[in-house]
Amino acid sequence: xxxxxxxxxxxxxxxxxxxxxxxxxxxxxxxxxxxxxxxxxxxxxxxxxxxxxxxxxxxxxxxxxxxxxxxxxxxxxxxxxxxxxxxxxxxxxxxxxxxxxxxxxxxxxxxxxxxxxxxxxxxxxxxxxxxxxxxxxxxxxxxxxxxxxxxxxxxxxxxxxxxxxxxxxxxxxxxxxxxxxxxxxxxxxxxxxxxxxxxxxxxxxxxxxxxxxxxxxxxxxxxxxxxxxxxxxxxxxxxxxxxxxxxxxxxxxxxxxxxxxxxxxxxxxxxxxxxxxxxxxxxxxxxx
Amino acid sequence: xxxxxxxxxxxxxxxxxxxxxxxxxxxxxxxxxxxxxxxxxxxxxxxxxxxxxxxxxxxxxxxxxxxxxxxxxxxxxxxxxxxxxxxxxxxxxxxxxxxxxxxxxxxxxxxxxxxxxxxxxxxxxxxxxxxxxxxxxxxxxxxxxxxxxxxxxxxxxxxxxxxxxxxxxxxxxxxxxxxxxxxxxxxxxxxxxxxxxxxxxxxxxxxxxxxxxxxxxxxxxxxxxxxxxxxxxxxx
Ligand SMILES: Nc1ncnc2c1ncn2[C@@H]1O[C@H](COP(=O)(O)OP(=O)(O)O)[C@@H](O)[C@H]1O
Ligand SMILES: [Mg+2]
Numbered sequence: 215x216x217x218x219x220x221x222x223x224x225x226x227x228x229x230x231x232x233x234x235x236x237x238x239x240x241x242x243x244x245x246x247x248x249x250x251x252x253x254x255x256x257x258x259x260x261x262x263x264x265x266x267x268x269x270x271x272x273x274x275x276x277x278x279x280x281x282x283x284x285x286x287x288x289x290x291x292x293x294x295x296x297x298x299x300x301x302x303x304x305x306x307x308x309x310x311x312x313x314x315x316x317x318x319x320x321x322x323x324x325x326x327x328x329x330x331x332x333x334x335x336x337x338x339x340x341x342x343x344x345x346x347x348x349x350x351x352x353x354x355x356x357x358x359x360x361x362x363x364x365x366x367x368x369x370x371x372x373x374x375x376x377x378x379x380x381x382x383x384x385x386x387x388x389x390x391x392x393x394x395x396x397x398x399x400x401x402x403x404x405x406x407x408x409x410x411x412x413x414x415x416x417x418x419x420x421x422x423x424x425x426x427x428x429x430x431x432x433x434x435x436x437x438x439x440x441x442x443x444x445x446x447x448x449x450x451x452x453x454x455x456x457x458x459x460x461x462x463x464x465x466x467x468x469x470x471x472x473x474x475x476x477x478x479x480x481x482x483x484x485x486x487x488x489x490x491x492x493x494x495x496x497x498x499x500x501x502x
Numbered sequence: 503x504x505x506x507x508x509x510x511x512x513x514x515x516x517x518x519x520x521x522x523x524x525x526x527x528x529x530x531x532x533x534x535x536x537x538x539x540x541x542x543x544x545x546x547x548x549x550x551x552x553x554x555x556x557x558x559x560x561x562x563x564x565x566x567x568x569x570x571x572x573x574x575x576x577x578x579x580x581x582x583x584x585x586x587x588x589x590x591x592x593x594x595x596x597x598x599x600x601x602x603x604x605x606x607x608x609x610x611x612x613x614x615x616x617x618x619x620x621x622x623x624x625x626x627x628x629x630x631x632x633x634x635x636x637x638x639x640x641x642x643x644x645x646x647x648x649x650x651x652x653x654x655x656x657x658x659x660x661x662x663x664x665x666x667x668x669x670x671x672x673x674x675x676x677x678x679x680x681x682x683x684x685x686x687x688x689x690x691x692x693x694x695x696x697x698x699x700x701x702x703x704x705x706x707x708x709x710x711x712x713x714x715x716x717x718x719x720x721x722x723x724x725x726x727x728x729x730x731x732x733x734x735x736x737x738x
Binding site for chain 1: 552554573574575578579583584586590591592593594595599602603604606607651655
């Protein structure tokens with residue numbers, strides 16, 4: 215009975231958290247799907263999103279949600295920069311080259327961030343109210359984050375399926391040489407895709423900052439979650455990532471009701487390996 | 503004047519040289535064919551011309567201008583369009599979306615609707631399947647789509663690599679009829695074919711590639727009577 219109560223209080227929280235996990239993972243999986251690059255700078259980008267919210271709220275004294283669009287824009291441009299500077303040259307090389315390239319970007323951002331901000335924790339002390347749902351307290355920040363996630367997911371879907379540049383992204387993902395032969399400037403499209411991938415990660419970070427304290431090192435935990443979610447939803451399938459995120463969020467809501475919460479990552483990664491073994495294309499399928 | 507002129511082009515992959523000085527020219531509005539055995543470098547020549555791989559030496563002139571270093575997408579923009587070997591469709595996208603991608607360049611965009619009607623008239627099967635993913639089409643339908651996608655680009659020069667490979671004879675004839683129509687409209691065509699007999703029958707001019715070089719060339723109706731061509735490529 216006590217467990218049931220615990221479950222009812224932690225489940226909605228986990229579910230809402232799952233939206234934002236999904237948003238971050240969408241960025242990782244989009245980049246993988248378009249150019250078969252595993253972006254190891256994904257975590258620090260999430261962290262940059264967190265600190266952006268911190269500065270907007272704490273330093274500028276603005277409502278943190280005013281930051282969503284500027285963070286998205288900066289994330290987009292930063293991704294295009296990272297692609298151009300670090301990824302483009304190795305895009306046709308073996309996977310190890312692009313792993314090392316994005317890992318270097320990861321180290322650079324963490325290094326600069328540590329120098330400027332130290333590794334001590336920061337906190338965005340912002341409240342958007344709360345309400346009761348049975349025994350559970352639902353925080354306004356979680357609801358708003360879920361809504362922002364849905365808006366970005368819908369926007370991404372419309373972009374990929376209804377606009378010309380979005381279709382170019384899908385064409386390049388599907389067959390880069392053929393797209394080039396049709397007149398699609400594929401290098402620019404890859405840069406744009408990388409930009410959108412990092413944009414989603416940065417926005418996710420910006421939203422997570424309103425939930426928990428964080429430091430410059432916090433991104434790596436969310437990066438790992440993004441991997442699990444990417445595999446759950448099918449690597450290369452951005453919309454599947456949202457569902458993967460929800461599943462992970464629900465698990466994080468359920469597991470602590472039964473066992474010590476330090477078991478959460480263990481169970482997540484057992485699940486990760488299990489999915490890789492039995493259903494490598496993910497629960498919702500993906501390309502290849 | 504030749505619309506496309508290829509002079510002494512060499513190229514290859516890594517250290518391996520495949521083309522050893524190939525020269526070829528396409529007269530405006532003519533249907534030219536390039537034939538030769540398997541692995542002699544036909545596809546490599548087309549990739550080099552399109553800019554998917556760089557020529558090592560030699561000159562490629564499009565409408566009199568050197569285009570050696572231009573990328574494939576710039577060439578598509580200029581009107582040089584390749585229907586690649588093995589179709590290379592966007593298999594995860596619908597038939598309609600594949601045709602949209604064909605019409606990427608600025609010349610083709612304004613005429614999208616007109617060209618769409620035209621290719622659907624040419625290939626009614628594609629119209630029936632316009633909402634289906636390209637990867638779910640049969641081999642023949644995929645080849646139709648590959649050609650249709652090329653036509654959507656409003657090519658000045660349409661290059662087709664292995665049109666007939668793996669297709670039923672009825673369909674091959676249908677596609678060849680389509681090519682004749684395109685030529686009547688003034689599109690310059692380069693056809694790379696395994697089916698040498700058929701290619702020479704409908705072409706105006708032909709080239710024979712062997713060992714990375716053009717070994718023979720001439721008006722198609724002369725080549726088809728040539729002893730060497732007949733014994734080597736037509737099995738006669
Ligand atoms: N991507 C590649 N990398 C290395 N060698 C290749 C590649 N593509 C083709 N070749 C080689 O180049 C030669 C010519 O091939 P290709 O141009 O495809 O001939 P064709 O189109 O006339 O059949 C062949 O020996 C083939 O093995
Ligand atoms: Mg070939």
